Amino acid sequence: TLPFQQRILRGDTQRDMGQPYTRSRYYHLYINGVYWGVYQSQERSEEEYAETYFGGDSADYDVIKRNSEEVSGDGVAWTALWNAYTAGFETDEAYYKVLGKNADGTANPAYPILVNEENLISYMLVAYYGGNFDAPISWWYEDDNDITIRNTGANNIWAIYNRTNPNGFIYFSHDSEHTLLAHLANDLPFPQIDASVDRTGPFLHPDLNDYRYNNPQSLHQKLTAHPEYRMVFADLVQKYFFNGGALTPSKSTARFNARRDELASAIIAESARWGDAKQEDNEPPRTKDDNWLPVINDINARFFPTRTAVVLEQFRERGWYPELSGVRFQINAVNQHGGEIAPGDLLGITHTNDAGTVYYTLDGSDPRLPIFVDPANGPQGEVAPGAVEYTGTVPLSGTTRVKARVLHEGQWSALTEAVYAPADAQNSLRITEIMYHPADAPAGNPEAEFVELQNTGSSPINLAGVRFVNGINFEFPAMELPAGAYVLVVANEVAFAEFYGDGFNIAGVYSGRLDNAGDRVELVDAIGNPIHGFRYEDNWHDLTDGAGYSLTFIDPSLDPLVDWSIATNWLPSSLSGGTPGAGDSGTTPEASAIVINEVLAHSDNEEPDWIELHNTSNTAVNISGWFLSDDELALQKYEFPEGSIVAAGGFLVVTEDDDF
Secondary structure, three states: HHHHHHHHHHHHHHHHHOOOOEEEEEEEEEEOEEEEEEEEEEOOHHHHHHHHHHHHOOHHHHEEEEEEEEEEOOOOOHHHHHHHHOOOOHHHHHHHHHOOEEEOOOOOOOOOOOEEEHOOOOOOOHHHHOOOEEEEEOOEEOOOOOOOEEEOOOOOOOEEEHHHHHHEEEEEEOOOOOHHHHHOOOOOOOOOOOOOOOOOOOOOOOHOHHHHHHHHHHHHHHHHOOOOHHHHHHHEEEEEEEEOOOOOOOHHHHHHHHHHHHHHHHHHHOOOOHHHOOOOOOOOOOOOHHHHHHHOOOOOOOOHHHHHHHHHHHHHHHHHOOOOOOOEEEEEEEOOOEEEEEOEEEEEEOOOOOOOOOEEOOOOOOOOOOOOOOOOOOEOOOOOOOEEOOOEEEEEOOOOOEEEEEEEOOEOOOOOOEEEEHHHHHHHHEEEEEEOEEEEEEEOOOOEEEEEEEEOOOOOEEEOOOOOEEOOOOOOOOOOOOOOEEEEEEHHHHHHHHHHEEEEEEEEEEEOOOOOOOEEEEEEEOOOOEEEEEEEOOOOOOOOOOOOOOEEEEEOOOOOOOOHOHHHHHHOOOOOOOOOOOOOOOOOOHHHHHHEEEEEEOOOOOOOOEEEEEEOOOOEEEOOOOOEHHHHHHOOEOOOOOOEEEEEOOOEEEOOOOOE
């Protein structure tokens, strides 16, 4: 059962690195009433997955698996990447082209983006850190003439590529049970099966030059020929290996033990079912206390505490991480890597190198310029124009993304970055409307999803770094939201504008889609503090489930972490299509308040047909966006325009000539 944790851990790690990942769950399985043990289900990173999480249509995506098998798509981009890999990346032209850029680093729309550096490097860090023997390059593949020569092929490859909106191949860790093998030193014939296991290679067997073994590890090895890629790699190592990053000992241990705790009781049933399945007659059954827990404890004791430092040194030996150490940040002379601040707090920057000058920025830009091999294409990683030499503490006010490096004798340290922010967004930013299931045309546009947020406080909020981390994915740019104002994030800006028009305060387009069947939505501030964490359901209101109305929240002053999950706190919007960017009472009138009072269906003179509506209630009813039809198969034939209000006890007449 340990492979259950190893397989799932790689996905959990990609998740914690902010990368796409496949989700997994554990189950007790019964077959015809007979208990069959603990089983694990896992999403498959195929085209339907891509449509669900990345948007668009499944037909937009290429999916590649091991042996360069095309699960879907045409494989053109995979072949182009292979050709680029074969040619190498020593020149600026070759390296920047797979990033969709010219040799001078400027974007070139004619060059499709084939490499998503952050995803590729994050994927490889998961493999290196875990000591994966079976992906992407596999120890089980051996030379045809000498079985002692290993790592000659690639395995467990899954990659997705969006042909319509290229952003590079996205790689998914898969089938990773051959990781964390410190406890197997005496059981398997692998070399170095302890916390010092080294899977960085480089592995260069000629068989890996076969197209069928096109794989992200070989690609990474080739890309390290370019100095800019090595710096990008080092920057991500700094992000994940230091300052509470996803691959630090504490974070890795916590992630592993969360799955341990999930299985702790279930493993007893698994032992009762299968504990003696592979034991000899004279051997006792395998149990939780005698077999499972000792392995768990061994990994916790011997792998996680030292693994980060071990792999970091392996990277240094390969030349993938500089000798210069990165910087540390302080607030008011106390170490603090990001987090909450008060206006006027003082930022300090320190480092442990014997020499070097610190350069920093406060606007989110890099203190260094990109590196070019050929000086004709650009500088050699010089100090960026906006960078400031650090000479003393710096006062902070508002949300600030700090980036800093050490420069010594032409060599840069890896990038250290952190976000500092006051608690404004956590205290005052609220989700007020969700259009999760728009109506189909002509009453709506299925692509016109949106989420509306409001600053419910009395002061402006800087939204920089505020982000959706579940349900949809979106990070707000640096923008100020005035007190009482609304802002939208949308699924498709073109579709939204076609249906709603222009003039809305739209922060941007999110990735992923709100699930029509209900979804969990999570919003955090710039430093990761939760603002919202709730689940909406499609059975709360029929009107919001494809009938054209949005969900609107009735009272933004309620508890954002509790009350947004309560169905009775949400109502359908007062208008069909919702009220994006504006307040909404959420008081959708009861249909029974409006009745058809009189109909002229036929006239022998020239008078047109007409229909009279009557408001039987004692309050005015806004029927803008309501529909009138004489065909039960086409209920949206006539839509009442904006401003269609029936006064209390009043009447409204629509005519054949003027209205329908």
